[in-house]
Amino acid sequence: GDSVTQMEGPVTLSEEAFLTINCTYTATGYPSLFWYVQYPGEGLQLLLKATKADDKGSNKGFEATYRKETTSFHLEKGSVQVSDSAVYFCALSDQDQGAQKLVFGQGTRLTINP
Amino acid sequence: NAGVTQTPKFRILKIGQSMTLQCTQDMNHNYMYWYRQDPGMGLKLIYYSVGAGITDKGEVPNGYNVSRSTTEDFPLRLELAAPSQTSVYFCASSFSPGDFSDTQYFGPGTRLTVL
Numbered sequence: 001g002d003s004v005t006q007m008e009g010p011v012t013l014s015e016e017a018f019l020t021i022n023c024t025y026t027a028t029g030y031p032s033l034f035w036y037v038q039y040p041g042e043g044l045q046l047l048l049k050a051t052k053a054d055d056k057g058s059n060k061g062f063e064a065t066y067r068k069e070t071t072s073f074h075l076e077k078g079s080v081q082v083s084d085s086a087v088y089f090c091a092l093s094d095q096d097q098g099a100q101k102l103v104f105g106q107g108t109r110l111t112i113n114p
Numbered sequence: 115n116a117g118v119t120q121t122p123k124f125r126i127l128k129i130g131q132s133m134t135l136q137c138t139q140d141m142n143h144n145y146m147y148w149y150r151q152d153p154g155m156g157l158k159l160i161y162y163s164v165g166a167g168i169t170d171k172g173e174v175p176n177g178y179n180v181s182r183s184t185t186e187d188f189p190l191r192l193e194l195a196a197p198s199q200t201s202v203y204f205c206a207s208s209f210s211p212g213d214f215s216d217t218q219y220f221g222p223g224t225r226l227t228v229l
Contacts, residue, residue, distance in 0.1 A: 032215035041222070043220035044218075046217045051215040093215060099164055099170070100213070100214045101172065104158075
């Protein structure tokens with residue numbers, strides 16, 4: 001079945017550093033791809049998404065590009081802040097009988113030090 | 115709008131006890147979902163519903179039951195709690211039927227421990 005693999009964490013960076021969190025996927029169809037973020041003590045919230053090959057999703061300075069040839073959707077940010085500390089989940093949307101089923105990666109915990 | 119709300123926030127159960135995790139959304143969403151999140155793992159889908167009266171199994175349904183009598187509510191029932199059900203449970207909802215790029219909105223979660 002479909003699956004998502006994220007880079008192992010945790011990741012610790014200094015403020016203003018460049019961030020990359022790798023995500024690759026396996027899917028039989030043409031999934032939509034997502035990054036969700038989970039701040040401490042909260043539920044997940046959508047960070048960005050892309051629906052087809054070569055689409056770039058962006059939000060709050062984060063970007064990710066849907067690369068069909070490498071089956072990847074890596075998350076990047078040019079200059080991280082302490083407030084970006086959270087757990088980041090890559091996910092794909094599996095189409096099945098009219099329902100959207102999300103398949104998640106294991107999550108990457110990011111800590112930004114001042 | 116409160117969005118997606120879940121109760122309780124925390125619960126400790128003894129093996130064999132039963133309980134219901136409550137989930138309510140006030141966004142008039144058709145689709146609702148239950149996930150579990152084990153430590154260091156991604157979320158796994160337990161059950162989902164495409165509308166009132168319609169539910170279906172996800173990836174890990176064993177040991178759970180659901181019902182959807184109204185658009186707003188989607189409770190998750192654990193009948194005979196087992197230590198393997200120790201996890202954080204998230205409820206989510208989304209609006210657009212057939213839009214597989216739709217955003218899911220998550221509740222804050224229920225942390226359940228079975229001893």
